[in-house]
Amino acid sequence: MAKTKQPRRERAEDETPGKADAAASNFQVFRETLESIVVAFVLAFLFRTFEAEAFVIPTGSMSPSLLGQHKDVNCPQCGYRFRTTASSEGEDRDRLIAELPNVRGMRAEQLKAHIASLDVVGGMCPMCRNLVPMRRDLPANVLDEVNLDDVEYQPSYPGDRILVNKYGLDFGEPQRWDVIVFKFPGDGNMNYIKRLVGLPGEMLRVYQGDLFTRPLDEPAASPKIQRKPADKAAAMLQPVHDTDYESATLYAADWPLRWAATTSDGWTIEAKPGPQTVQQRFSIDQPQAAETHWLRYRHIVPEEDHWRVARAVANEGSLDAVLQRLGLTPEDWQQSRPPQLIADFNPYNARLCRGYAERDGWEIVPHPTLPNAGSLGTQWTPDLAVECDVDVEEARGELALDLVEAGYHFRATINLGDGRVELTVVDGRTGKPLPWKASGQSGIDSAGSYNLRFANVDDQLLLWVDGEVVDCGDATYDPDTLFDGGRAAMLPWRSATGEDEGDLAPVGVGARGAKLTATRLAVWRDIYYIAAKYPEDGRNLVADYDFTTWSTSELMSKPEAWQHFATRRSRDFPVHEGQLFVMGDNSPESKDSRLWMMPGVAGDRPGGPYLDRKLLIGKAVCVFWPHSWGGIPGLPKLPGWPNFKDMRLVR
Known part of the structure; x- marks a missing residue:
């Protein structure tokens, strides 16, 4: 990107x-x-x-893809x-x-x-x-x-004004992951927009933020995960952190940068605070390194109490004086900011x-x-992606990208001499690789500047170089056969000694025998679909685990609380012939097929948690008229001037 x-x-x-x-x-x-x-x-x-219809997005159920x-x-x-x-x-x-x-x-x-x-x-x-x-x-x-x-x-x-193509439905059925517009089953005068996730003749299961299906007439069959194509997966990622936007105000209050080296003899980190942000560069030059040196991301999230201290330091100039006035010690300040799991x-x-x-x-x-x-997010979201802008100064050594889920390290290692990439999985508990591997050719075989993105979503590993997907063959995996305890045992993990921070340091960039500089690092997450169904979950629709006495911040930061994620529920929805199942990308605030039977949904209640195929209007094509913003440089602002930058295809 x-x-x-x-x-x-x-x-x-x-x-x-x-x-x-x-x-x-x-x-x-x-x-x-x-x-x-x-x-x-x-x-x-x-x-x-062509036959089309304009539609204004009414709500934020599809954000951030589409805006109300x-x-x-x-x-x-x-x-x-x-x-x-x-x-x-x-x-x-x-x-x-x-x-x-x-x-x-x-x-x-x-x-x-x-x-x-x-x-x-x-x-x-x-x-x-x-x-x-x-x-x-x-x-x-x-x-x-x-x-x-x-x-x-x-x-x-x-809301965004989108164009809906009605013509294509005359020649074929919509595909899973398409964004569609339809008449709301409870009120034919209302148009809704959601993402199509369930097709006729299947049982759809929502579990651990992902979607699974099996044939409706095969109750003994095991549900299989539905994987998004690479273009859909990239379009549906949501931002977590970007080093281009590290606040200088927080940094001046001794707030830690989120990326740090794990050893002192590998990476050199340069941090230059400016008026608004901290410019960061991460460099390494080790001609004959015997081991990989790592940068790791820690999700250290400030709360409003931290911002009160940071703003006071900006006004008064001294962190020690501010802490003393508030009755805090430097140790209190350090201990108030533990790393957390990444949430939705x-x-x-x-x-x-x-x-x-x-x-x-x-x-x-x-x-x-x-x-x-x-x-503020309630769900641990382990499907992550890392993006890296890197200047390779010499075509030698290796560059590695690492994503942690449930203590397992999913890794892409690129040989900077010949461009070959290997995908592997390492068990953080033992430090040993698991019997799974995929490989391909990245095209990074010479000095130059590259944009890399590596994702672990829907039980598949995806790698992009300069926006193009790298063909690594079959890069899918099955937790039920690869991991001890299978999918149900995939809970957050860190080692008892803290030697491997596991899911508290879930993203890494490593180098061995390389000379390169990373000028930007960004972390992304996948959509987490909440397993909620009305009326079964009427009191708890924004989380798919049981209520707990742990606060959300405690649940995300204390390993002793993580066993609670074992209570995450699954919910099944039958989709019969002539029916479709739709969900919003903004799962916590989407009144979609999961919840259409609940009171408070506008209009009459539909017949059930499904969309009748006959109510389909068409497929969303593009955002052709975002709200106006700005104008022609050098001329006064024009209220209706198009915001060309935000015009985009709907994916």
Whole structure:
């Protein structure tokens, strides 16, 4: 993936909250009107080309692939661009506002307070976990936490406008993993968009975040995992961390960088803090190294208490003075940040509404019985990918990429002299390779700059070099035959001595006898599908394990708690002839086929957890009109100017 810096948007010109919000609201109405006119002209040409239909994404159930109503934000602490849902500011709130003239007295005041409580006032950056304020008129109880002079008003943008191809359905059936648009079974006037995951004639199982199927008429058959094709797997990865967006504010407060060398005699790490981020380079030059030297990623995630210290250090200049004022020792500060397992955090879900801010203060507080309980992630997500921009200075030695799942090291080792790549699996408990291997030709056989991506998703290993998939033959594996205890025993692991951190250091980059420099390292995760079914799981729809007294942060950081993941449930769904099964990419907040029988779903209840094939409209083709942003350089901003960069195919 090409490395790009994130553009910064201009600060809102209005100085007072009231003027800023009113001006923004009027501007938004004008902008959306102009956009609608332009879109109408675009569609007129599209309809002449092929049979198609435009569709506006209503919710965030497919995020981050496709966006519903949302805020589009550049993190002021690290520069990363992310989106946060603003669906609470959408049509449902508009209907409440429309009711206001018809109510009086206490009821009117209660309704006004409820409408105000739906404002999205904050969103969390996935890179540095900074809680970014979205507007200046914040609740009074959080004003001590936020410098209003630094706050930019973040408007709500409508969902992505996509083009749906209806013509192709006349010639063939949709394929698994396609994104499809259909009439909601409970209300023919409502269009839904989801990903097709279950086909007619099969039993679909959701287990450990993955999807499995068996023939519906073969109850004794073992379900087989469904693996995404390489292009779908790449498109559905979600960001976890990127060294291009390491916050300089955190670094100044002695917050550790997430990538570190495991020995002192191998890699040289150069870290240069700038005004916003820390520029990092990882170099090694060992002509005759006998062993592989490793960099390892640790998922050290700051919480709001850590950010309070970091902001205080930025204002006061001394970490020791800040810690002393707070009654903390340097040891307390060091011990407050243990590495964690990687969870299914999605910034789109990590919003702070006004009502929650008034109750909890300036932080997102997950709760197992509240609608936003999954906003910070609840599931251990072991299917990971690592991306590396590397400058190979001499064609010698080896470069290795390593991903850990349940203590097993899935490894791609590239010979930098002849380009050959070997895929292997090493058991961290014994340090010995398992009887599994695949190989191919990477094309990296000379000095130069390369972009590498290595993924372990859906029980398969995938390697890309400069965006092209490397053919390694059959790189799939079966945990039930390869690992002791099989799939059910795949729990997080670290060695008792800490010599192998296992799933607490789940990503590694190694080199042996090589001369090279890594200029960027990034970690990604796969989608985790939650095994939830209504009514069986009506009280716990955002996690697929039993409720526990462990907090989420404890569950993700304490090895003594990890046995609890053995309670992860599986859920089976029959898909009969003439039926399809669909799910959203944003599993914690997707009301899809799993949950269509639950109360609160708009419209009448469907006949069951399935989609009738006759309700299918077509396949989503592209996002042809994202929200406008910017204009022609050197000219005033045009509200309806297309955001060409975000136009994309739907995968």
